[in-house]
Amino acid sequence: MTQPVANDFIRDLIRRDNEQGTYAGRVQTRFPPEPNGYLHIGHAKAIAVSFGIAEDFDGLCNVRLDDTNPDTEETEFVDSIVADIEWLGYHPAALLHASDYFGQLYAWAERLVEEGLAYVDDQDTETISAQRGGFGKPGVDSPYRTRSAAENLDLLRRMKAGEFADGEKVLRAKIDMQHENMALRDPVMYRIRHSHHFRTGDEWRIYPTYDWAHGQSDAIEGVTHSLCTLEFDTHRPLYDWYLEHLPLPGDQPRQIEFARLELTHTVTSKRRLAKLVADGTVEGWDDPRMPTLRGLRRRGYPAAAIRAFCTEVGTTRTNSRQNIEALESYVRRELNATAQRRMAVLHPLRLVIDNWPTDASGAPVVEYFEVANNPENPADGTRQVAFSGELWIEADDFAEVPPPKFFRLTVGREVRLRGAYLVTATSVEKDADGAVTAVHATYDPATRGGDAPDGRKVKSTMHWVSAPHAIDITVALYERLFTAAVPGEATGEPLDDLNPGSRTVVTGHAESAVGDTAPGQVLQFERLGYYAADPTVPGLFHRTVGLRDEWAAIQKRQG
Ligand code: ATP
Numbered sequence: 235m236t237q238p239v240a241n242d243f244i245r246d247l248i249r250r251d252n253e254q255g256t257y258a259g260r261v262q263t264r265f266p267p268e269p270n271g272y273l274h275i276g277h278a279k280a281i282a283v284s285f286g287i288a289e290d291f292d293g294l295c296n297v298r299l300d301d302t303n304p305d306t307e308e309t310e311f312v313d314s315i316v317a318d319i320e321w322l323g324y325h326p327a328a329l330l331h332a333s334d335y336f337g338q339l340y341a342w343a344e345r346l347v348e349e350g351l352a353y354v355d356d357q358d359t360e361t362i363s364a365q366r367g368g369f370g371k372p373g374v375d376s377p378y379r380t381r382s383a384a385e386n387l388d389l390l391r392r393m394k395a396g397e398f399a400d401g402e403k404v405l406r407a408k409i410d411m412q413h414e415n416m417a418l419r420d421p422v423m424y425r426i427r428h429s430h431h432f433r434t435g436d437e438w439r440i441y442p443t444y445d446w447a448h449g450q451s452d453a454i455e456g457v458t459h460s461l462c463t464l465e466f467d468t469h470r471p472l473y474d475w476y477l478e479h480l481p482l483p484g485d486q487p488r489q490i491e492f493a494r495l496e497l498t499h500t501v502t503s504k505r506r507l508a509k510l511v512a513d514g515t516v517e518g519w520d521d522p523r524m525p526t527l528r529g530l531r532r533r534g535y536p537a538a539a540i541r542a543f544c545t546e547v548g549t550t551r552t553n554s555r556q557n558i559e560a561l562e563s564y565v566r567r568e569l570n571a572t573a574q575r576r577m578a579v580l581h582p583l584r585l586v587i588d589n590w591p592t593d594a595s596g597a598p599v600v601e602y603f604e605v606a607n608n609p610e611n612p613a614d615g616t617r618q619v620a621f622s623g624e625l626w627i628e629a630d631d632f633a634e635v636p637p638p639k640f641f642r643l644t645v646g647r648e649v650r651l652r653g654a655y656l657v658t659a660t661s662v663e664k665d666a667d668g669a670v671t672a673v674h675a676t677y678d679p680a681t682r683g684g685d686a687p688d689g690r691k692v693k694s695t696m697h698w699v700s701a702p703h704a705i706d707i708t709v710a711l712y713e714r715l716f717t718a719a720v721p722g723e724a725t726g727e728p729l730d731d732l733n734p735g736s737r738t739v740v741t742g743h744a745e746s747a748v749g750d751t752a753p754g755q756v757l758q759f760e761r762l763g764y765y766a767a768d769p770t771v772p773g774l775f776h777r778t779v780g781l782r783d784e785w786a787a788i789q790k791r792q793g
């Protein structure tokens with residue numbers, strides 16, 4: 235895949251490293267997800283950054299599962315993460331696991347203990363955390379901080395052997411309990427967990443923390459630039475401290491932080507997304523309203539659009555929230571080029587052409603019109619669309635009493651049925667409540683193809699579906715999952731801003747070719763928007779995005 239070589243502060247740093255020969259010109263990155271959930275649009279940004287940079291510098295990027303917490307991690311998540319990365323269009327040089335290095339990490343921990351740089355603490359988590367202090371609040375040394383190296387080594391080995399219960403002891407680095415950076419106030423390296431690990435089984439009774447595992451795993455793999463999000467900024471001195479105190483197999487990697495990607499009208503925290511699934515607010519992790527890659531994919535978002543969005547919004551050190559309309563604009567641009575056009579009516583109203591001819595046997599004539607599948611791409615060819623005297627039109631394309639500036643169909647007015655004929659409405663049928671149930675019209679046989687020989691103009695062109703030839707489709711229409719641009723801004727709780735009307739399901743009618751749509755394929759329903767065929771349920775479509783470019787309007791407003 236070729237992408238424009240973006241310019242940003244990370245690429246600038248790497249160019250400087252290369253000029254100075256820091257890593258002998260080598261560039262190696264990694265994407266390190268924890269296999270405790272599904273990837274979301276924020277992860278797509280991190281993936282685009284690490285893979286994109288490796289590509290631009292002819293380097294390589296691995297996926298390393300950060301599987302250091304056996305209680306929350308599962309093979310199912312590993313599989314979905316790997317599949318989602320491939321779907322996005324990135325190919326890891328290797329699939330690695332932090333658990334591959336449990337043995338080496340442990341050996342290094344013993345080494346730090348022997349050097350008096352780590353100790354076993356018998357206090358519980360709450361006490362340790364209280365003693366850590368805070369800004370302007372001094373730390374308190376643990377009473378176990380002065381244990382001898384020999385005693386610490388013995389205790390660490392017994393922790394590893396499973397002699398102690400969960401939470402009974404931890405191993406801590408011995409750095410500085412008064413350090414201005416809290417991360418350096420004797421951080422925990424190992425905690426005891428008698429849990430089954432999905433890869434290492436029951437081999438380990440102690441598990442490394444993120445901080446103890448991360449930089450060391452980077453170093454073992456030969457990572458040069460370890461790219462992560464800004465919240466790890468304050469951990470960088472600790473990342474460096476560990477590496478500086480260990481006999482590394484190669485160069486010392488450097489951590490570089492960039493801003494997280496957030497989107498308006500949605501949340502990306504795994505914990506909050508998990509709650510939406512657990513509460514039944516959405517139907518699952520792949521619900522088309524979810525910002526997960528599975529959800530966006532089912533919604534019909536092309537991988538290429540997500541990649542382009544993540545790349546082109548840029549990489550900075552300032553946290554900001556991107557407009558969801560901007561992402562939609564990339565989706566629309568991609569689909570405009572690739573999606574085949576079809577006609578479908580989602581809020582159907584019957585249109586009866588009273589002067590439509592019958593053939594010799596008395597049956598209504600059927601005509602076929604040849605229509606381009608995608609005017610943007612002639613290679614997509616054409617198809618035949620049936621037309622008859624019984625049609626479905628969109629209910630809001632007709633008004634019995636037209637409001638000002640309503641140029642579509644009303645009794646006495648002529649409009650164009652796209653690509654077919656000019657028709658004039660003559661009367662309506664109503665039910666007992668006075669609601670219009672059908673519109674009667676006449677057509678002008680001289681306007682075949684949609685133009686009048688006398689050159690007379692009509693103000694509007696409408697889509698239609700021939701009723702006897704139509705198939706039924708079920709269409710899920712989506713609105714924003716959260717009403718507020720910044721969910722939770724007012725109350726602190728994002729779930730307070732959930733949009734109760736984020737999904738409406740309607741039954742519509744579509745031209746027969748819609749029946750041949752491949753699972754997952756996205757179509758443009760003319761005048762309505764883009765709609766993705768569900769990957770598993772035949773006849774079910776999800777509204778991907780409408781046709782109107784709201785992003786352009788927002789940019790115009792902002793000058
Ligand atoms: P969450 O907070 O939702 O649980 P996480 O950061 O814990 O997400 P990980 O699996 O640990 O999820 O993340 C893997 C990588 O993806 C990390 O390097 C992390 O920095 C990055 N990442 C996660 N969320 C975002 C985001 N919103 N924008 C950019 N990068 C992200």
Ligand code: MG
Nearest residue numbers: 267268300444
């Ligand atoms: Mg995490």
